[in-house]
Amino acid sequence: MLLGRVARMYYELGLTHQEIADALGLSRIRVTRLLAEARESGMVEIIVHVDESLFATEEQALMSRYGLRQVWIAPTVDDPAKAARALAAVGAEALASVIDKDSTVAVGLSTAVASVVAAFPERPLGASFIPITGSGSGLANGANPHELALALAQRTKGSAFHLPAPLVAASREAAASAHADPGVRDVLTRAAGASTLIAGIGGTHDTRGILLGSLGEEERTRLLAAGAVGDIGGRFFDAAGGAVTGALDERVVGLRLDELRTIPNRLAIAGGESKLDALRAALASGLVNMLVTDSATAAALLA
Amino acid sequence: MLLGRVARMYYELGLTHQEIADALGLSRIRVTRLLAEARESGMVEIIVHVDESLFATEEQALMSRYGLRQVWIAPTVDDPAKAARALAAVGAEALASVIDKDSTVAVGLSTAVASVVAAFPERPLGASFIPITGSGSGLANGANPHELALALAQRTKGSAFHLPAPLVAASREAAASAHADPGVRDVLTRAAGASTLIAGIGGTHDTRGILLGSLGEEERTRLLAAGAVGDIGGRFFDAAGGAVTGALDERVVGLRLDELRTIPNRLAIAGGESKLDALRAALASGLVNMLVTDSATAAALLA
DNA sequence: GTGTGTGGTGTACATTTGTTCATCGGGCTG
């Protein structure tokens, strides 16, 4: 109610925060916050009436080059925080355009997906969201797949599933027994039967990835030696898109790459130079068939 | 094209003017101006999803008190310039909601109408606009009724008529001969047959009105002595809404009050204490049946 | 009661946005 008054006074009547505050007996800062809330909540909708995309030609080129269903490109910006936000905004747009109320969406774990979730507008699409991996134990908040699924479900007034298992179990036996749990089994089966996958792609060039950052040095060198160039949901793959198996892989709880491939719409979100090798492999091998990236990465993928 | 890129980068991706400028090789100031243009041109649309009006109860009260078809109220603000803009924004909304492509709109001359025109969004409604009075000779620009009609026609991709005559002729004979001109006759007949009237209301308490300000002291006292409390399009009326005739009235070129009354939708835009008496008379006598005003004036009209 | 957090609030500051003004160049007129 107050929200609506403030929003209309600002956006329709062009008053300043201060003037609205004076008129309504609030503090300016309060008005500022109410306006932010009004935008967040979707009460204020800003539409730019332009049909064609910002990078229509590059998107077209990437689609035909790698046989992709759809590509979205965000402009590359210097400030990394801003770049992530821009990528996330485009990613949110992409996700929103791909899903509808009948969609079941498998949700991967990555910082890119996390920021897409944060940028996702509240809109009653009513889809279901299912994590494709277990949760990290001591991870920073917002970086658990079920948190992401839950947040998406809340924003779309849809439903979320929870995968009660760790992302990386302590041993291969522990992982096997987690997979054997009926609840886990059920959720993973649902995830494999999803209509859409949204996932980030981890690179192997730096140690900032959620998973890679948590591994020991030894584990990392073993992965690199096995030819790993990147991962989706903790499942590493090589330059040809083949699964990199081994000790780590056997401890991961989540869908395998061959299971992911059964999902019809597979949307990857990734940008930046460190992801290039991983992206090339994932795209060329058809691991994903839709892409959200930034313009510099797009150019590199086309070169 | 550039406009669209800039608008999307700003509103959809949340980049700052500076960042967009850097990315596109423009100066920041240029981006600022492009964004202003994008908003002006309607390329950027901002919708606040709130059903009820800001002052629903007051609007309802005014409607039943004076038997009006519709009332719109803008918040009262201290800064007069801002207050005028807020009133104009609400007035533009009101006008836009009242007319459609089949409307013929009779346009009165007043500063309030002029600012509504300035605030009117570009939208292809395609109505016709017809001035109800002649044009002032030496008036500041933007304050000629045919300029207002023309501007409205441009913004709605509609058509405008021109009334080639002075607002106040030099003598009653000159006014009569102007009225006798077939072109003038024709336009005034069209105006009288309009579906909608939009007009400001002039008060008699200060000399800032477009018309009143141009009159001599003697003329003014004569009007006041005759009981004039306000005017619409140069036609003064008394507290009962009756026409104030006399030397000035005979020199005015434009529709008479009884002719205005034949227009079905009669929308007045006026606010401020100096207009109160005029508004009361116009509303109570049914001279107008729709009103745009500010909240303080609304409260005074209800008291 | 005391500690401890949590949500809401405003102050002070940093950043972003908008506006004014002087300048520049290009085209038109005399």
Added chain:
DNA sequence: CAGCCCGATGAACAAATGTACACCACACAC
């Protein structure tokens, strides 16, 4: 060709907006 006007441009400034931080009140636990 000079003179002039007009629109476009950016620099410099003013205003508006957003954010980090400190504070307070309240609730809850011990």
